[in-house]
Amino acid sequence: MSGGDKLDFEIRPNPAPVAAAERAALLVDPGFGRVFTDHMVTIRYAEEKGWYDARVEARAPIPMDPAAAVLHYAQEIFEGLKAYHAVGGGVTMFRPEANAARFVSSAARMAMPALPEQVFLDSLRHLIEIDRDWIPTAEGGSLYLRPFMFASEVFLGVRPAKEYLYVVIASPVGAYFARGVQPLTVWVSPTYTRAAPGGTGAAKCGGNYASSLIAKAEAAAHGCDDVVFLDAVERRTVDEMSGMNVFFVLDDGSLVTPPLTGTILPGITRESVRALAERAGRTVTERAMSVDEWRDGAASGRVREAFACGTAAVITPIGLVRTPDGEFTVGDGGSGPVTMELRQQLIDIQRGAAEDPFGWVRRIL
Numbered sequence: 001m002s003g004g005d006k007l008d009f010e011i012r013p014n015p016a017p018v019a020a021a022e023r024a025a026l027l028v029d030p031g032f033g034r035v036f037t038d039h040m041v042t043i044r045y046a047e048e049k050g051w052y053d054a055r056v057e058a059r060a061p062i063p064m065d066p067a068a069a070v071l072h073y074a075q076e077i078f079e080g081l082k083a084y085h086a087v088g089g090g091v092t093m094f095r096p097e098a099n100a101a102r103f104v105s106s107a108a109r110m111a112m113p114a115l116p117e118q119v120f121l122d123s124l125r126h127l128i129e130i131d132r133d134w135i136p137t138a139e140g141g142s143l144y145l146r147p148f149m150f151a152s153e154v155f156l157g158v159r160p161a162k163e164y165l166y167v168v169i170a171s172p173v174g175a176y177f178a179r180g181v182q183p184l185t186v187w188v189s190p191t192y193t194r195a196a197p198g199g200t201g202a203a204k205c206g207g208n209y210a211s212s213l214i215a216k217a218e219a220a221a222h223g224c225d226d227v228v229f230l231d232a233v234e235r236r237t238v239d240e241m242s243g244m245n246v247f248f249v250l251d252d253g254s255l256v257t258p259p260l261t262g263t264i265l266p267g268i269t270r271e272s273v274r275a276l277a278e279r280a281g282r283t284v285t286e287r288a289m290s291v292d293e294w295r296d297g298a299a300s301g302r303v304r305e306a307f308a309c310g311t312a313a314v315i316t317p318i319g320l321v322r323t324p325d326g327e328f329t330v331g332d333g334g335s336g337p338v339t340m341e342l343r344q345q346l347i348d349i350q351r352g353a354a355e356d357p358f359g360w361v362r363r364i365l
């Protein structure tokens with residue numbers, strides 16, 4: 001079947017999978033994005049055929065013509081989501097429909113074809129099913145799924161490509177940051193911005209992350225774990241980090257997070273944090289937060305906590321903020337109680353250790 005909302009996947013098991021003992025050793029401390037499973041999904045798209053040739057096969061290099069459009073104009077998008085061993089048994093995913101929908105909107109922004117949401121979901125299920133032995137069982141571990149799509153047409157003209165390849169790979173992961181969930185030290189970049197109004201900030205495209213790398217390097221040069229980008233127009237208010245949204249916790253227990261004005265990613269973890277906080281009776285306001293307000297609020301006690309959130313980072317506290325004008329601590333510089341409470345609630349729901357009042361968790365196996 002081709003081009004429809006459902007595709008038949010041809011399953012070709014890897015004839016030489018990693019041996020069980022080696023896999024077990026790799027799963028002990030996988031870190032983030034270093035270890036990969038035995039299989040991948042690939043689906044092709046051609047303008048005249050639609051989506052076709054859906055496969056699950058051995059993970060392998062992708063042959064690419066040097067004139068493939070993605071290599072020149074970066075027409076590429078991706079997603080990130082996780083599969084878990086649920087506490088009560090079975091394998092689950094967290095809000096995969098939200099990723100499927102965001103993949104469609106990222107594609108629209110990058111002038112790419114929409115992958116039907118059901119095909120996206122089926123592709124994840126097939127990969128999880130065949131690579132289920134790679135899902136870490138250790139607490140804090142999960143199987144990170146990385147669906148992505150790029151322009152594969154061999155063509156150097158600057159226009160939307162007519163051929164694409166959609167791929168899903170999987171990586172067993174632990175904590176995203178090397179220091180685990182220790183409070184982050186962040187650098188407010190005076191030099192670089194992430195996205196301007198009308199740009200690609202709300203799309204999950206590789207280019208946004210490529211442009212963040214030099215800012216992350218600047219952050220590292222100042223002894224920081226990550227970068228906080230300011231708005232591109234006034235360079236005054238917080239947008240987001242290199243790959244995470246930001247929340248602030250105020251002294252009245254309410255939360256503030258930058259609004260979705262098109263320059264930041266509409267994070268699924270961000271949206272889940274908002275829902276969890278509101279359910280607990282907290283007010284969540286989407287509004288601009290300037291660095292001046294953050295600094296003054298940290299000094300006066302008005303801003304008690306701050307944290308980064310995303311699929312990979314989950315919820316990670318921010319303890320220290322460095323700017324070219326000096327640094328300030330948030331709260332006592334440690335992991336704030338509201339941050340850690342939200343983190344635990346989210347993880348418990350994701351892992352099936354707590355009730356799922358929003359119906360977010362999908363049983364896959």
Ligand code: COI
Nearest residue numbers: 080081243310311312313
């Ligand atoms: C994720 O959180 O899944 C992302 O894609 C962000 C990236 C920095 C790992």
